[in-house]
Amino acid sequence: MMTGAYPSVVVRVVGALLSPFILLFGLYIVAHGHYGPGGGFAGGGFLAVAAILPRVTLPESLAYKLVPVHFGPLMGGVGMLLFLLCGLVPMFFGGMFLDYGAVEIAGIAASRMRYLGILVVEIGVGLAVFGAMVTIFDVLMDRSET
Amino acid sequence: MTALLELFLARYIYLFVLVLLAIGLYGVLAKTDLVKKVIGLTIFSTAIYLFFIEGSLQEGGTAPVIDERGSDPALYVDPLPHLLILTAIVVGVGVVGVALALLVRLYRTHGTLDEDVIAARLAGREVADDGDTPEDRG
Amino acid sequence: MIVPLDIIIFLVLIIAAVLAINVKDLLAAVALLAGYSLFASLLFAGVNAVDVSLVEAALGAGLTGVLFIGAILATSRHSTAKRNLRRRWTMLPLIAAFIGLMLFASTGLPDRGDPEAPAHQGVSRTYLSQSLEDTETPNVVTSLLADYRSQDTLGETLVIVTAALAAMLVLVRREGDDEDDTRGSDPGGDTSGEARGTTDDEQESGRDPYADEREGGRR
Known part of the structure; x- marks a missing residue:
């Protein structure tokens, strides 16, 4: 499927130029979820778009070198695992599952701990959404590895 | 007349959402093309998101981001429906992904996405002629 | 608004x-x-x-x-599907009944933007007033998503990853997969007509001639 680049040079150049900025915006959305609209789900969507855009505009050999096919399932698993581990850590401190406030580190208040826990969870969710979306796209375009 | 207008202003969201729901339902039930069915499903679910989010509105509330005015709940709209719908949208995209994967698989096996043709073939009979004329194709 | x-x-x-x-x-x-x-x-x-x-x-x-x-x-x-007129006329009364039912149900719903609506009286007021204190997060939706209701989010994330895995399971071609592939080698849509016409024959003959070539090129 989609061997070679998109025929129009304008689309190719815009796709190549826009992708890094979408990636940056996605990272900003993931990191900025505490203070404004955003968070893991939207940020993961933007990251996935940044990975998919080269696949539909650039030549295949280049696009799949930028974000390899196995990257999608890998990132999905890593994000999911990050979320789960983040939920398990408080249990070693006597708290409940996903109760980040129970983690005791000297000098960090419970509310700050929850703030950091939210950040880690958002990153995990972002990676999982990114991985899942890229995987579904690759699979639909018949580019997936077994 | 003004009473009717007031009733309309208080309730028009439900009316419009219902129309969108009906269009989506029509796409899911009456269309035979499977891609059109998935499109109808998306329209239907987006109408439900709209219904939920409109229900979160509170007169005089702003976006649920706490600012310098303090944490008085009356100042902000209800954040709980936002959370529910936010996750529902993402799951909806996942559902569409799986549905499309199944469609591609069906196409590889049967060479068509016409639901009637596939159903007839699975039942082991030829396509039933429903009295369709050739110009009905499409 | x-x-x-x-x-x-x-x-x-x-x-x-x-x-x-x-x-x-x-x-x-x-x-x-x-x-x-x-x-x-x-x-x-x-x-x-x-x-x-x-x-x-x-x-x-x-x-x-x-x-x-x-x-x-x-x-x-x-979209090459034939219209199914019989089904369309069966479904229209069904949809009309659905709309009637929903219209009837909507009379019990609160007015738009009513602050006294029952949905706003519950736990979300607590979330709004406590979020900044508890989690130092001004955006209440984020603190709800990742803190107060994080188990819900965990489930949703699991659903997304599962959806990706399910799509892979459905579509990935395995070695020695003898599925009947009627798709032409051209990714564009214009092969669909002939593909549909030939499906019956190709179902008999099994694997299509392009399959080996494509598989070989990919691996």
Whole structure:
């Protein structure tokens, strides 16, 4: 499927130029979820778009070198695992599952701990959404590895 | 007349959402093309998101981001429906992904996405002629 | 929440939905669907649901469209299904009954923007007043998503990853897979006509001649 680049040079150049900025915006959305609209789900969507855009505009050999096919399932698993581990850590401190406030580190208040826990969870969710979306796209375009 | 207008202003969201729901339902039930069915499903679910989010509105509330005015709940709209719908949208995209994967698989096996043709073939009979004329194709 | 603007956007939504259902070119239908989602995200922004608006614009309008286009490139571009008139006329009373039922049910719902609506009296007031103190997070939706209701989010994330795995399971070709592949080697939609015509023969003959070539080229 989609061997070679998109025929129009304008689309190719815009796709190549826009992708890094979408990636940056996605990272900003993931990191900025505490203070404004955003968070893991939207940020993961933007990251996935940044990975998919080269696949539909650039030549295949280049696009799949930028974000390899196995990257999608890998990132999905890593994000999911990050979320789960983040939920398990408080249990070693006597708290409940996903109760980040129970983690005791000297000098960090419970509310700050929850703030950091939210950040880690958002990153995990972002990676999982990114991985899942890229995987579904690759699979639909018949580019997936077994 | 003004009473009717007031009733309309208080309730028009439900009316419009219902129309969108009906269009989506029509796409899911009456269309035979499977891609059109998935499109109808998306329209239907987006109408439900709209219904939920409109229900979160509170007169005089702003976006649920706490600012310098303090944490008085009356100042902000209800954040709980936002959370529910936010996750529902993402799951909806996942559902569409799986549905499309199944469609591609069906196409590889049967060479068509016409639901009637596939159903007839699975039942082991030829396509039933429903009295369709050739110009009905499409 | 500007009422005339809302009504205009709703009318655009209805037009886009009707066209997306009825247009024959599937790529045009997907473009209309993306436009529909984008206008819905405008409505979300209009009622101060900024997070939902962003997610709908990114995932609902963007990624759904991308997935649809991927699937259409892998199948056929033109909607070739025959109209099933009998089914259409059976379904219309059903849809009318659905609308009637929903219209009846909507009489029990609160007015738009009513602060005294039962939905606003529950736990969300606690979330709003406690979020900044508990988690130092001004955006209440984020603190709800990742802290107060993080188990819900864990489940949703699991659903997404599972969806990706399910799509892989459905579509990935394995070695020695003898599925009947009637798709031509051309990814464009214009092979669909001949592909449909030949399906019956190819079902008999098993594997299509292009399959080996394609598999070999990929691995």
